[in-house]
Amino acid sequence: MQINPPYLMFLGDVPDQLAAKTAHGIVDWRAEWCIGQMRLPGCGADLHLADMTIAEACAKGAKTMIVGVANAGGVLPAHWASSIVAAIEAGMDVASGLHMKLGDNAEIAAAAARHGRQLFDVRHTDQRFATGKGTKRPGLRLLTVGTDCSAGKKYTALALEKEMRTRGFDADFRATGQTGIFISGRGVAIDAVVADFISGAVEWIAPAADPGHWDLIEGQGSLFHPSFSGVTLGLLHGAQPDAFVVCHEPTRTRMRGVQHPLPTIQQVIDLTIACGQLTNPAIRCVGIAINTQALDQAAALHVLAEASAKHHLPAVDPVRFGVGAIVDRITAEYPASTRTKTH
């Protein structure tokens, strides 16, 4: 899927900011694509964008209405449909992160067919994939992995894209989850792919590229998470990364949603290398990204210094201190990276 910006952000009447988490992520990373927000009476979320009507958004060039909100059950409230239909009639495509497909609403499906507009359901994919082949492809690839789910893998990959582009690298973020797809306008929700095609889908997401080009691939789950490890291993083998960054949340004691303790950073490094060598014998760890939000400045710096010394790797908090030290390491270790690209 290729979702075309600029975006009109539709928030419906969700009760709070948390329900608009995906929309906030899009604004954080692609403010230049988000030309306004549209809210229904009673909406408790606010992206701090200009409120505008569909006509106003179209006048400003909006190409796609983004339904970047979550609601109980993932269904589309019936009273949102008229706004979506109006956007389609005004010439916009519509992209949604709800579990329920847009086209399952008869009015929306009919409007899209009538006006020849595209409906994107980023949690789903109609793309047919081949099974993965594991054959080495040209181009450089970095995968973010984690000691757990929700440990900063998407944020780290996006921060690396931004910093590497600033320094002239030819680098592209590759989305494997819904928020990442909205942010990059393309990608596949890898956890929604049929199991046989996990690695094949990743080979499609991060295809052969120029030898000096970097794909910065958003990781999912953890090799140590009993719910999602299969997704993580298929993603690792399909991504065939040259480099990986371990993402970690140091105050967590149990993995999300289960009773299992977090693995150590060293365990994640070791198992990622042991498994990753199957499709890229040169795989190595180039950094550690630690979410220090729960720590004060001194404690955060201490945790990072300790991790760096222990693992002989740059250790950063991408949000608090940036990923510069990891990009320094990439610069030193991959001299063949293309540095002439201007973004």
Place this chain on the structure above:
Amino acid sequence: MQINPPYLMFLGDVPDQLAAKTAHGIVDWRAEWCIGQMRLPGCGADLHLADMTIAEACAKGAKTMIVGVANAGGVLPAHWASSIVAAIEAGMDVASGLHMKLGDNAEIAAAAARHGRQLFDVRHTDQRFATGKGTKRPGLRLLTVGTDCSAGKKYTALALEKEMRTRGFDADFRATGQTGIFISGRGVAIDAVVADFISGAVEWIAPAADPGHWDLIEGQGSLFHPSFSGVTLGLLHGAQPDAFVVCHEPTRTRMRGVQHPLPTIQQVIDLTIACGQLTNPAIRCVGIAINTQALDQAAALHVLAEASAKHHLPAVDPVRFGVGAIVDRITAEYPASTRTKTH
């Protein structure tokens, strides 16, 4: 899904025995369920069962017509539909291993609705699964793993079920692929499950059981196969096996469908234990199953003796010499196994 025997085996007019491989597998393991075969003019396959009409099969008590054949593209030939409709009208359910769903044929769907019969598409599942939790469940579990795909994992699990039941163990084969589902009448084609639910589906296939009961779970793929490793790891974590058997084909040099060399048996043992400990710290290897079909008797015995000595494990060819030595090991190592069950 719970497919009810006895079965009438429908072979259509497939050109040769290979196209009826699934049907042959069912007859090999569940001859007592297969009361006859039905073939159309020109059929090149033969299960060496009595040829019979639908009326004759019904008179003998057939409950389900099995479409256990493969054909180019996995679609249902239009001229097979009338036979399937006739079976439904005679009171049978129908189960198919084709890629195309039975219900996608309008005549078949209408007949099933009209007569209240069930249609089973064993490559698909409508079952909704939870994500895996990785919590230890009561009961004993054995998983067959492999150095590659198609290395004898299903056969070994079925042979273990047969031998263990003969010796009075309370043991059930758990199917994760289409042929296994027909053979056991239930199961889930695990490679067709959405990626997020691989381990959750396995937790559903092999649920909590009596402490002395054995689930013998059919493995899929290999942790070292770049196409399917995600399925294999999710299956390992969901199965949380106490014991595993490594299946190997010694004359193969490359993994099926890809360019990668086969891993060694030791590599498979080591990585299976390293990963499997996440959901069962007591996981251990209890045997090696080697397909010696390509070797003469002396060479086969030599390969087995060598593997046994090297790994300090029973090494058998389940087809040629049976799995008795592995069941001896299980008997010795798991004294809490229930041995009072009569099958």
